[in-house]
Amino acid sequence: MDHTPPGPTPPAPHPLPLEGITVVAVEQAVSAPFATRQLADLGARVVKVERPDGGDFARGYDTAVRGLASHFVWANRGKESIALDLKDPRGREVLERLVAGADVFVQNLAQGAAARLGLDAAALCARHPRLVAVDISGYGPGGPYGHKRAYDMLVQCEAGLVSVTGTPEQPVKAGVPAADIAAAMYAFSGVLAALLRRATTGRGGPVEVSMLDALAEWMGHPLYLGLYGGAAPARTGVAHAVISPYDAYATADGRQVLLSVQNDREWRRLAEQVLGRPELADDPAYATNAARVRGREKTDAVVAEALAALDCDTAVARLEAAGIACARLNGVADLASHPQLAARDRWREIGSPAGPLRALLPPVVLPGGEPPRMGDVPALGEHTEALLRALGMTDTHIAALRRDGVIA
Numbered sequence: 577m578d579h580t581p582p583g584p585t586p587p588a589p590h591p592l593p594l595e596g597i598t599v600v601a602v603e604q605a606v607s608a609p610f611a612t613r614q615l616a617d618l619g620a621r622v623v624k625v626e627r628p629d630g631g632d633f634a635r636g637y638d639t640a641v642r643g644l645a646s647h648f649v650w651a652n653r654g655k656e657s658i659a660l661d662l663k664d665p666r667g668r669e670v671l672e673r674l675v676a677g678a679d680v681f682v683q684n685l686a687q688g689a690a691a692r693l694g695l696d697a698a699a700l701c702a703r704h705p706r707l708v709a710v711d712i713s714g715y716g717p718g719g720p721y722g723h724k725r726a727y728d729m730l731v732q733c734e735a736g737l738v739s740v741t742g743t744p745e746q747p748v749k750a751g752v753p754a755a756d757i758a759a760a761m762y763a764f765s766g767v768l769a770a771l772l773r774r775a776t777t778g779r780g781g782p783v784e785v786s787m788l789d790a791l792a793e794w795m796g797h798p799l800y801l802g803l804y805g806g807a808a809p810a811r812t813g814v815a816h817a818v819i820s821p822y823d824a825y826a827t828a829d830g831r832q833v834l835l836s837v838q839n840d841r842e843w844r845r846l847a848e849q850v851l852g853r854p855e856l857a858d859d860p861a862y863a864t865n866a867a868r869v870r871g872r873e874k875t876d877a878v879v880a881e882a883l884a885a886l887d888c889d890t891a892v893a894r895l896e897a898a899g900i901a902c903a904r905l906n907g908v909a910d911l912a913s914h915p916q917l918a919a920r921d922r923w924r925e926i927g928s929p930a931g932p933l934r935a936l937l938p939p940v941v942l943p944g945g946e947p948p949r950m951g952d953v954p955a956l957g958e959h960t961e962a963l964l965r966a967l968g969m970t971d972t973h974i975a976a977l978r979r980d981g982v983i984a
Contacts, residue, residue, distance in 0.1 A: 590944045592619025597771070599680040600671070601625065601655075602662070602695060604632045606728070606756035607712050607787060608684035609651035611763040615680070616654035617938045617948040623674060623963065624652065624954065628659040628984035631956040642930035644953065649933060653926050654951030656959035659984035662693055667982045673967050675700060675707065679780075680767055684712035687723055697782030708770040708780040710763050716786035726787055731755035735791040736808075740798045743813045758790035814905075820868040821846075821879045824905050831888035832905035835879070835895055840864055842900055849898040850891075851882040927952035957984040 597620040601612045609624075609632065616622040626632050632652070637645040658674075660667040675681055681700055683690050690696045690711065697709035711717075714726020721734075732738050732749045742748035766783040774780050792799070802808040809817045814834060816822035824832045837843050843865075844857040856862045856878065861871055868875040883891050888904060895902040904910070917923065917936070926935045938948050960983050964974050977983045 590942075590946050592946060592949055593942070594618040594620035597621070597680065598678045599623065599682065600674050600678040601682040602671070602690070603682060603684055605634050605684070606647060606651055606753050607759040608682050608710075608763070609634070609648075610757060610760035611710070611712070611767070612655065612682055613651050613653060614760070614764040614938070615767065616951060618942075619949050620680070622655040623678075623959075624655040624657045625662070625671060625674075626657055626659050626956055628661050628957070628981060631657070631659060631984075635956065641928075641933060644928060644930050649928065649953050653935060653953050654949055655954055656963065657954035657957055658960045658963050659957030660960075661982045662695075664980070664982045666977060666980075668693065670964065670967065670977075670982075671695075674963070676704065678707065679771070680708045680710070682710040682712070682763065682767075686725065687713055687715075697784065701780060701782050704780070706774065706778065706780050708767055708774065708783060710767060710783040710785065712759055712763050713784075713786050715788045716784065721788070728753040728755045728787070731787045731791055735788055736795055736798065737791060740795075740809055740811060742811045744811055747811060754794070755787040755791045758794055759785050759787040762790045762793075815872075818869060819865060820872050820875050823876060823879075825876075825880045825883040827883055827886055827888040827891050829887040833883060833888055833891045833895070833902055834905060835900055835902040837865075837868075837900065843868070845898045846879075846895075846900055850894050850900065851878060853878065853882075924950050926950050929953065929955040929958075960984065 594615055597615070599612055599615050599620050599622045601608055601622060602625045603609050603612060612620075612622045612624070624632070630636065632648065634647045634651070635645050637647050640646045641649045658670075660670055662668055662671060681695075681697075683695055683697075685693075685695070691699070694700075697711045700709040701707055713722075714731060715721035715724055715734075729749050732755050735755065737754060738747045738749050741750060763783065763785045766785060770781060770783055798808050814824045816836070819836065819838065822836045824834045826832055835846075837846055840863060843862065847856040847862070848854040860867060862868055862875060862878075886894070892902055892904065906914070911917075922937050924935055924937060925932045927933075933953070935950060937950070942948070961974060964977070964983070969977075974983070
């Protein structure tokens, strides 16, 4: 008989934080879908309500991901899709039954559309006191802009982001949908806060997020600089308005390296160990950051000349050896093969109507290291029948809804 004492019992896996939470979302484009995807990653069941005639219009933005749209794949994994015509009373009845069993409702319909359908947060919370209901809009209710249509680029312009992004000659919008992402993340954190409050009070309530408010918060630094410093920051490309050298420099192999010298000690190391010009460490024209900013063109020329003689990898190695913060100016393909993401095992595989796809893990690593729930990207209406049957509908009823175009 084996008398070896049993080893310690391995700890039971922790449930994901939002397991048991059901979310119903009438959503489209990016802001609401990206918010609810975060909830799905944390374990929530997310039911995505789409139009029968094509669904979320982001499905048609492009066909880059094996025939699927890149925006849609990014923002909609881990959800169940039900295709309902909400203009038909029978479709609204199905939605009402779904909402009655939900913990969270999220919508980002065009301004006024949710209220006309009785789906605005205030109306839903009046009918369902435990529900957390989220309205995401472009500019918020009321005010002179409350009626305006809002898309990411337009809100970037209204919030002033475009005015501080780009080169002195040309303002540009951010290369990612910054207004959509900002609103999504505030909606996500708002849901978590409201659920936490519900756990102690037993009541949900409405949550309101506008894209303009979200992006205006992100504009805090240039806003305060303009309000109290007399002028907004100048557009400087990838350079820094008040630090030098802090820019991108071409290397001998056609790539670019960015570096940032944060203080005069770092400048001395750069001059001695990378530029091969130790005399510049004490030259009054370069020795202080203020002097280097005043003579930015000369400073940049000295740095550019030295790095132009090196290939990218050699330049980075020398900068790192000298303790100078630096980075390669990567493209999207470089990100997809980034060695840091690979070394930290940040890639996973998810399912989709087009087959397996690569997907990055969410940025937050949970206590205990439980992996997020990275579910499949749904086909339009993929879960319609299963959801209707779960509501108690018969095959005859479902067939009638399909015949009349209420479901797809």
